[in-house]
Amino acid sequence: MPTRTYRICFLGFGNVNRTLLRLLEQKRGELNERYDLAWQLTGVASRRLGWIAAPQGLDAETIADGWKPGSANVRNSIEDWLGDARPDVLFEATSLNVANGQPAVDYLRAGLEHGAHVISANKGPVVHAFRELTALAGQKGKRYLFEAAVMDGAPIFSLFRENLPAVELHAFYGILNSTTNVILTGVEQGLSFRQSLGKAQEIGVAETDPSHDVEGWDAAVKVAALITVLMGEPFPPQRVEREGIGSLTGDAVRQARAGGRPYKLVCRARRSAGRIIASVKPEQVPATDPMAQISGTSSIITFETDIFPALTITETNPGVYTTAYGMLADFIRAVRTQA
Numbered sequence: 001m002p003t004r005t006y007r008i009c010f011l012g013f014g015n016v017n018r019t020l021l022r023l024l025e026q027k028r029g030e031l032n033e034r035y036d037l038a039w040q041l042t043g044v045a046s047r048r049l050g051w052i053a054a055p056q057g058l059d060a061e062t063i064a065d066g067w068k069p070g071s072a073n074v075r076n077s078i079e080d081w082l083g084d085a086r087p088d089v090l091f092e093a094t095s096l097n098v099a100n101g102q103p104a105v106d107y108l109r110a111g112l113e114h115g116a117h118v119i120s121a122n123k124g125p126v127v128h129a130f131r132e133l134t135a136l137a138g139q140k141g142k143r144y145l146f147e148a149a150v151m152d153g154a155p156i157f158s159l160f161r162e163n164l165p166a167v168e169l170h171a172f173y174g175i176l177n178s179t180t181n182v183i184l185t186g187v188e189q190g191l192s193f194r195q196s197l198g199k200a201q202e203i204g205v206a207e208t209d210p211s212h213d214v215e216g217w218d219a220a221v222k223v224a225a226l227i228t229v230l231m232g233e234p235f236p237p238q239r240v241e242r243e244g245i246g247s248l249t250g251d252a253v254r255q256a257r258a259g260g261r262p263y264k265l266v267c268r269a270r271r272s273a274g275r276i277i278a279s280v281k282p283e284q285v286p287a288t289d290p291m292a293q294i295s296g297t298s299s300i301i302t303f304e305t306d307i308f309p310a311l312t313i314t315e316t317n318p319g320v321y322t323t324a325y326g327m328l329a330d331f332i333r334a335v336r337t338q339a
């Protein structure tokens with residue numbers, strides 16, 4: 001097959017999309033040789049950068065390293081930006097808005113209307129507009145994919161979509177928020193909550209506003225996203241019973257670990273008598289429970305289905321590269337399903 005070059009654009013240019021750009025560069029040869037796929041970067045946008053379009057292409061190396069765009073490339077609106085940058089694929093990784101998923105929902109809608117595949121690391125649009133965006137993508141013959149939104153790029157959504165047909169999901173539980181896990185692990189090792197949060201921010205896994213992590217909102221949105229997509233019921237994050245780790249003291253966390261029942265921020269969802277009940281809260285888990293072994297940025301999820309009594313996925317020490325990989329994998333899926 002002849003190699004096809006896709007114009008790509010980044011919306012949001014923080015930890016995730018910058019890492020994705022590096023990963024795309026690293027994998028350029030492999031994408032070309034194995035998938036007949038090439039890419040050219042024609043647009044980047046963020047609050048600070050503005051809407052930067054460069055129809056002739058942007059040099060990835062320059063912009064990855066503290067780049068300041070020239071004013072000739074700045075556009076006034078997303079519509080002008082899309083019109084000039086003409087992306088075939090739009091990678092969206094802007095900050096999470098728990099309340100309504102905006103403005104990312106509008107951005108993704110605009111990308112699809114323009115005729116691009118939209119690939120997002122953002123859970124907000126999944127919980128607030130999954131059905132609408134999926135339907136719009138279908139009408140346009142494009143894909144709306146978001147593998148990176150939950151469990152940092154580990155294949156969860158695609159596992160069910162592509163490899164578990166006709167399986168009914170009854171329940172799931174696990175540890176889905178890296179930041180609180182890094183914090184609890186650090187506190188167990190003698191650091192303060194603040195020092196441990198600094199560690200999570202240093203490795204790039206904390207939300208732009210880390211109170212989203214600490215108060216359990218990030219985990220609640222992930223639970224809501226999994227229910228919405230995998231259990232087929234739109235489920236706002238506000239319906240998840242939620243308690244963060246803010247009420248725990250350092251002593252309580254260290255004593256719980258020393259006593260063999262460490263604290264974890266545990267996510268749960270279950271369909272029972274036709275109703276879904278979901279929660280995120282700190283729980284002391286027995287040392288024999290696999291969740292007790294999950295430390296740092298690692299995460300774990302167990303699915304209970306009509307076929308598999310318990311199917312568990314553990315992701316050990318993921319980082320922002322694995323999140324970026326989730327988007328890269330979606331890129332390949334999107335353009336190959338269409339080919």
Ligand SMILES: NC(=O)c1ccc[n+]([C@@H]2O[C@H](COP(=O)([O-])OP(=O)(O)OC[C@H]3O[C@@H](n4cnc5c(N)ncnc54)[C@H](OP(=O)(O)O)[C@@H]3O)[C@@H](O)[C@H]2O)c1
Nearest residue numbers: 012013014015016046047048093094095096121122205208
């Ligand atoms: N980091 C992870 O490990 C991880 C894992 C899975 C999913 N995610 C999700 O990925 C997304 C991005 O995460 P990140 O770590 O890359 O965050 P980040 O480093 O804080 O970057 C966020 C980017 O979004 C831009 N932005 C925010 N609001 C915007 C708006 N209204 N319009 C245009 N651009 C806007 C910011 O622009 P300025 O810098 O100019 O303000 C920044 O470039 C979030 O939704 C997060 O939940 C992250």
